Amino acid sequence: MKTVTADPKGVDAGPHFMDGDHALAEGALAAGCRFFAGYPITPSTETAERFAERAPEVGALFIQMEDELASIAALIGAAWGGKKCMTVTCGPGFSLMVENIGLACITETPLVIANVQRGGPSTGLPTLTAQQDMMQAKWGPHGDNAMIALSPDSPQECFDLAVEAFNLSEYYRVPVIILTDETVGHMHEKVVIPPADQIKVVPRNNYSGPKEDFRPYKFNSQGGHPMTQAGDGYNFHITGLVHDERGYPVMTAEQGKIVVTHLMEKINGNADKIIRLEEDQVDGADVVVVSYGITSRIAVKAIQDARKEGLKVGSLRLITIWPFCEKRIRELAPKIKAFVVPEINYGQMVLEVERCAAGQCKVISVNHCGGAVHEPEVILDAIRKAAK
Amino acid sequence: MSTQEIRFSGFGGQGIIRCALITGKALSLYDDKFATMTQSFGPEARGSACAAQLVMSDSRILYPYITQPGVLLALSQEAYDKYYGELPKGGVLIVEQDLVKLKSDHPDLKLYRVPATRFAEEVGNRLFTNLVALGFFTAVTKVVTADAMKKALPGLVPDRFLKVNIKAFEKGYEYGIEALKTAGAAS
Numbered sequence: 001m002k003t004v005t006a007d008p009k010g011v012d013a014g015p016h017f018m019d020g021d022h023a024l025a026e027g028a029l030a031a032g033c034r035f036f037a038g039y040p041i042t043p044s045t046e047t048a049e050r051f052a053e054r055a056p057e058v059g060a061l062f063i064q065m066e067d068e069l070a071s072i073a074a075l076i077g078a079a080w081g082g083k084k085c086m087t088v089t090c091g092p093g094f095s096l097m098v099e100n101i102g103l104a105c106i107t108e109t110p111l112v113i114a115n116v117q118r119g120g121p122s123t124g125l126p127t128l129t130a131q132q133d134m135m136q137a138k139w140g141p142h143g144d145n146a147m148i149a150l151s152p153d154s155p156q157e158c159f160d161l162a163v164e165a166f167n168l169s170e171y172y173r174v175p176v177i178i179l180t181d182e183t184v185g186h187m188h189e190k191v192v193i194p195p196a197d198q199i200k201v202v203p204r205n206n207y208s209g210p211k212e213d214f215r216p217y218k219f220n221s222q223g224g225h226p227m228t229q230a231g232d233g234y235n236f237h238i239t240g241l242v243h244d245e246r247g248y249p250v251m252t253a254e255q256g257k258i259v260v261t262h263l264m265e266k267i268n269g270n271a272d273k274i275i276r277l278e279e280d281q282v283d284g285a286d287v288v289v290v291s292y293g294i295t296s297r298i299a300v301k302a303i304q305d306a307r308k309e310g311l312k313v314g315s316l317r318l319i320t321i322w323p324f325c326e327k328r329i330r331e332l333a334p335k336i337k338a339f340v341v342p343e344i345n346y347g348q349m350v351l352e353v354e355r356c357a358a359g360q361c362k363v364i365s366v367n368h369c370g371g372a373v374h375e376p377e378v379i380l381d382a383i384r385k386a387a388k
Numbered sequence: 389m390s391t392q393e394i395r396f397s398g399f400g401g402q403g404i405i406r407c408a409l410i411t412g413k414a415l416s417l418y419d420d421k422f423a424t425m426t427q428s429f430g431p432e433a434r435g436s437a438c439a440a441q442l443v444m445s446d447s448r449i450l451y452p453y454i455t456q457p458g459v460l461l462a463l464s465q466e467a468y469d470k471y472y473g474e475l476p477k478g479g480v481l482i483v484e485q486d487l488v489k490l491k492s493d494h495p496d497l498k499l500y501r502v503p504a505t506r507f508a509e510e511v512g513n514r515l516f517t518n519l520v521a522l523g524f525f526t527a528v529t530k531v532v533t534a535d536a537m538k539k540a541l542p543g544l545v546p547d548r549f550l551k552v553n554i555k556a557f558e559k560g561y562e563y564g565i566e567a568l569k570t571a572g573a574a575s
Contacts, residue, residue: 017413017423017540187452188409188425190416294452301450376451 001171001224006030006163006199010058018191020158020184021046021088024114025054026193027162028086031201033112034060035083037074039067042126043182044088044116051086068096075111076104080238082229084166084204088114090182091133092123094140101175102141105263107238108173108217108227110204112165115177116185119370129182130370131293131344135351137177138322144260146267148274149177149322151292155189161319167202168274172223172266179321181344183294183373207234215245219258221265271323278317285314286337287386290329290353292318294373295342302342302379311387321349329356338362338386342379344370362386390446392531393454397439397471398463398484403518407461408440410522410540411532415444418536424449437466444531459529462488463504463521472497480529484521500528500567507559516556519545523557527564534561 010029018026024047028036036051038044048064055062061083065071071087078085089097094115104111119125120132137149148168152158161178169176207214207226214234218225228234237247242259244250267274280303282288287306291299296317306313316332318325329339329352338361341350350365357363366382368374396407405427412425427440441454459480462468468488475481477496485501493499502524508516526534538554545553 015417017409017416017425183426183452186426188412189423189449297450297452304450373451373453 001167001202002205003167003200004203006196006201007032008196010060011193011196011199012054013193013195016191016193017188018155019046019186019188020152020155020180021116021186022050023155023158023191024088024162024178024180024185025050026191027159028112028166029054029058029060030159030193030196030199031084031163031166032203033084033086033166034058035075035078035085036060036087037063037065037071037078037085038087038089039065039071039093041090041093043118043185044090044093044114046185047088047114047116068093069100072097072100072104072113076100076107076109079109079111080227080230082204082206084110084170086112086114088116090116090118091120091136094133094136098136098140101147102143102145103240104175105141105145105147106143106240106242106259108263109175109238110169110173111175112162112169113175113177114162115179117179117181125371127182128371129294129344129373131179131181131295132346132348132370134179134321134343134345134348137179144264146264147175147177147322148172148267148320149179151179151318151321152184153293153296153317154184155187155191158184159191159193163199163201167200170202170204172270173225173227174267179293181293204229206232211235216247217243217245219245219262221262221269223266223270267323272327274320274323275325276319277325277328278315278319280315282314282316282332284312286312287340287383288314288316288332288336289340289342289379289383290316290318290349291342292321292349295344298374298376299342299379301376302383305376305380306383306387309384311383313383313387318349324349324352324356326352326356329353330358333357333360336361338364340364340366340379340382340386342366342368342374342382344368344373391449392444392459393457394442394444394459394461394531395439395454395457395471395474396442396461397437397467399436399466400438402438402463403515404438404463405440406544407518407522408442410537410544412442413544414532414536414540418539419533421445422447422449424452426453437464437470439467439471459525459531461521461525463517465489482521482525482528484517498571500524500564500571502560502563502567504560507563508556511556511559512552516553519553519556520560523560523562524564524567525560526557527561528568
């Protein structure tokens, strides 16, 4: 990925005491996001507020839309108008966005959506935490889609992963979803924003060759293909229908195979380059705790206590949720006794762990119906059982 | 590794959340500690009982919420009634003395009382109650330095009121130092 240093206008460098929601807005601005459309919803509203407050001085545009359907549609338009763009929401709003997230996938439109998860289903628990939209991020839109989702464990990582989300989104021309949660979104911690010259950003890759040669698409299962922005004089067409490299509809099974293969493989085929994990004492462990977001911090507390009891426990933190780290789980499964998977939902990512472990070790779900984080003791108990 | 858990409480509008923000910023930016702040959301943050929680430590904080606060700052009767029972033996209880009627002398706790609202009015406006209370809190708990607290104020109080906020903080701080001396002499 070709990178440049960040535009200093968007970078509020220095140490801050900031919540995760605000850090998401700062990360977006640092990454070059200059268009935000959204509809307020707890617990994500603070991101919108921060972006709105900073937009005039940065030279960005903020629009409060009439709803979430319009918000995501505005993002698709803004992206093809040349802007890096973002929206934030939580479960109820994400559900409304799902149709057009599919449109962004097939039109290969870069955009970033942060889902600051709260308890569901429906309007559920507006002010309380959850991790219940993990599967929705992947399976929300109909049809085969491959997309990228990241999960920060702190306000600092909200900043860092917002930058990374934009970089991945620009390169792979795909929606990137930041799956955070109410706890991380609303808690304040120290966030250090580096100076602009230390932040690497993937710039918008706009085509600049002969007009007749421009193609908005290239079905080669790779990222990095240039786009154009409306008004630059290059003819282009985008549609939700299966299309050729010019973007015009070609509704045949043969073309469907070409397009869908490309959409899936540009992400799945580059999974090794995209996936980021944080591992601690995984080699030689009897039990590996797989966790993400706020739950990974609670899990570390439980792991520390388990180690004091002499148990050999490793930690595997998913920074990248989708694509899922299939290869690493497959490598570890035959070497360990069990995976323990705590999450603030009724058991979602544990299904992926089970699928990849394929019966070679136990997989223990430590689920939680939402509204709070786990008590560390609950995870510790599961580790003890798993080690037997 | 030492971890300390602090609850700031009162009614919405007293600047309770601001207290936790200032202390968290002071600790994590200027006192070289780790601090994680969480707060009330929903209707309770907008008029009735309101609370903000701070976990501070020498190392990274894993569990972001408080489990047993060692320090409680209660600026309203409701906050005191609701939370004082959480304090362990030897815990620090700081109350607004004109707004909180104590249910006991709390012999098991380190009890401190400060007329924060009255002092704030003397400084110019009862809006500065939270800064008086924070100054007092800083002096009696010593969990954070006064220097760091003052450095943390810009950006968290309006620029034009920075000086008077510092004055309010210092008034509370000095009263806290005196309170410590009195407590020391009594024991």
